[in-house]
Amino acid sequence: MLNIHHCHTGLLFRLQLIIYFINFYLSLSPPFFLLKGSCLCHTQLITMTTLMLHSIILLLIFSVVLAQGRKKPKGYPCPPHSQPWQAAIYKYSRFYCGASLLNQRWVLTAAHCNHGSIHVRLGDDNLNVLEGTEQFLAVEKTIVHPKYNQSCYDNDVMLVKLLSPAVLNHYVQPISLATQRASSGDMCMVSGWGGPINFPERIPLVLYCANVRIMSWEECSALYPGKLNTDMMCAAAMGGGTDSCEGDSGGPLVCNRKLQGLVSWGDVPCSSSTKPGVYMDISRYRDWIIETMCDDG
The missing domain is CATH 2.40.10.10 (Trypsin-like serine proteases)
Known part of the structure; x- marks a missing residue:
């Protein structure tokens, strides 16, 4: 039988861990709006990297929530x-x-x-x-x-x-x-x-x-x-x-x-x-x- 409190605690911990890594990786790159003066290819590269990172973040959060929702x-x-x-x-x-x-x-x-x-x-x-x-x-x-x-x-x-x-x-x-x-x-x-x-x-x-x-x-x-x-x-x-x-x-x-x-x-x-x-x-x-x-x- 699932322990609801334990599940919520585990979910919160995983989300906090993901948020920590999100903040860490985002801190490695300057905000996108500061790169407007860069060359076009550089801007596109950063844009694509940012979009990929955001996609990965969403997938991670979704997978954690989905895994918690599955019945054992x-x-x-x-x-x-x-x-x-x-x-x-x-x-x-x-x-x-x-x-x-x-x-x-x-x-x-x-x-x-x-x-x-x-x-x-x-x-x-x-x-x-x-x-x-x-x-x-x-x-x-x-x-x-x-x-x-x-x-x-x-x-x-x-x-x-x-x-x-x-x-x-x-x-x-x-x-x-x-x-x-x-x-x-x-x-x-x-x-x-x-x-x-x-x-x-x-x-x-x-x-x-x-x-x-x-x-x-x-x-x-x-x-x-x-x-x-x-x-x-x-x-x-x-x-x-x-x-x-x-x-x-x-x-x-x-x-x-x-x-x-x-x-x-x-x-x-x-x-x-x-x-x-x-x-x-x-x-x-x-x-x-x-x-x-x-x-x-």
Whole structure:
């Protein structure tokens, strides 16, 4: 959470520092009006230098103010392996989406994560460090919800069947599906490795968690007029704004250690959005998920 007083203090210090350097550089050159008697080329040179300096000054001030206005990624590093159901979907060698382990053979993610050849990693915490707890599993098949609509993210749910069963241990555990819709005001947790695509330096290497509050459907629908259906739900980070981010798609929203939601979509870029994230309500898909897994063995 941002400390407002600290932010203002930091902003004031940076502006004072910039003003100091502005005054220093301006003191190196006489005022422009004293150069009128100089040769034309000299006058043009000083004019161009002054204009460039003024442009740099404005850019510096603008960048400082803009940087202070950006929201820091919400959340905190999850305690290592505290979310043992968390899975990572990889497209070739690149992290692509989040997911949740339902049992030894099935993983649940978002339908819009179904792009090309994918595989699944389980038991991971830091994506750039091999800790000996990871399981790298090939995919046998993907089953997208039959009524998935790519244009509006309706029924944005996909089951992923693993080619070989996951080994359950302290680092890899399945999560149960929620049986009923969460209530407005319920406190839950979202996790993932996602980050703002326009600020790649902010994408975390370790799994991040964020405490979120479930919003009423009516409250969220007012923020996304005409875009929300009854199979969707919203959750906002404490203090407001987006809780999940680009790259978190398909990841778990957990309430009372039950899989309540699946990260689907939201306002982008997440780094500057004040709107909540939108999730598929897993309680509405429970029957389809169970029937599909049973029918496919």
